[in-house]
Amino acid sequence: MxxxxxxxxxxxxxxxxxxxxxxxxxxxxxxxxxxxxxxxxxxxxxxxxxxxxxxxxxxxxxxxxxxxxxxxxxxxxxxxxxxxxxxxxxxxxxTKTRCPRCGGLLTRIPKKNLKGRVPISILENHSVFFECKCCGKVYWPGxxxxxxxxxxxxxxxxxxxxxxxxxxxxxxxx
Ligand SMILES: [Zn+2]
Structure with a gap:
C-alpha cells in the first residue's frame, strides 16, 4: 500500500x-x-x-x-x-496536509506576504503559515x-x- x-x-x-x-x-x-x-x-x-x-x-x-x-x-x-x-x-x-475546506494542496507562505490577510496578533505569535493553492485560505499551526x-x-x-x-x-x- x-x-x-x-x-x-x-x-x-x-x-x-x-x-x-x-x-x-x-x-x-x-x-x-x-x-x-x-x-x-x-x-x-x-x-x-x-x-x-x-x-x-x-x-x-x-x-x-x-x-x-x-x-x-x-x-x-x-x-x-x-x-x-x-x-x-x-x-x-x-508536509502532506491538504486544505480541509476544499482539499487543495497547501504551501508555505512567508509572513511578509500575509500583512492585511491575517490578524496582526496571529502574525506576531506564529512563525509558520500555509496557504491553500486552490482557495487561498491561510492556516497556521496553533x-x-x-x-x-x-x-x-x-x-x-x-x-x-x-x-x-x-x-x-x-x-x-x-
Ligand atoms: Zn482550499
Whole structure:
C-alpha cells in the first residue's frame, strides 16, 4: 500500500472528508453528485467510496468499486475503523496536509506576504503559515492542531482496542 489512498465521500460525512484532507489524503466531498456519477468518478480516479448510505454502498460494491459503509457515529471511531480497514495514518504530517475546506494542496507562505490577510496578533505569535493553492485560505499551526492531535491519539487507542477484540475473536481484520 505505497500509493496514497484517495477517497470520495458523500452525504452526511463532511466531517470525515475534512479529517482525511487534514491527514493528507486527496478527498472529494459531494452532497450533490448522484450515485452513478459518484461511482464513475471513484472508478476513474481509483477512489474509495465512503458513505453511510447503504444503497449507494451496495451499488458501488456491485460495480466493483471499493466502498466502505460508515456506521459509526463519532469521528474517533470512524478514523480508527478506517485505519484498520484501509490503513490511513492517524498522525498529522504538515508536509502532506491538504486544505480541509476544499482539499487543495497547501504551501508555505512567508509572513511578509500575509500583512492585511491575517490578524496582526496571529502574525506576531506564529512563525509558520500555509496557504491553500486552490482557495487561498491561510492556516497556521496553533491550539487547534494540538486538539486535533489529541483526538488522533484517542483514535489510535480505539484502533488498538478494536484490533485486540478482533484477535480475541479470531476474526480477520477485513
Ligand atoms: Zn482550499
Amino acid at each position: 505505497n500509493k496514497e489512498l484517495k477517497f470520495i465521500v458523500n452525504g452526511m460525512l463532511g466531517h470525515v472528508a475534512k479529517w482525511l484532507r487534514v491527514l493528507g489524503y486527496d478527498t472529494i466531498y459531494s452532497t450533490e453528485m448522484d450515485d452513478r456519477t459518484l461511482i464513475q468518478r471513484a472508478e476513474v480516479d481509483s477512489r474509495i467510496v465512503l458513505t453511510s448510505d447503504r444503497q449507494l454502498y451496495n451499488i458501488a460494491t456491485r460495480s466493483g468499486v471499493r466502498s466502505i459503509l460508515i456506521e459509526e457515529a463519532d469521528i474517533e471511531h470512524i478514523l480508527a475503523f478506517l485505519s484498520l480497514r484501509v490503513g490511513i495514518r492517524l498522525k498529522i504530517d504538515l 491550539s487547534h492542531l494540538r486538539n486535533m492531535s489529541h483526538l488522533l491519539n484517542r483514535a489510535e487507542r480505539i484502533k488498538r482496542k478494536m484490533l485486540n477484540n478482533l484477535k480475541e475473536r479470531g476474526d480477520n481484520i477485513v
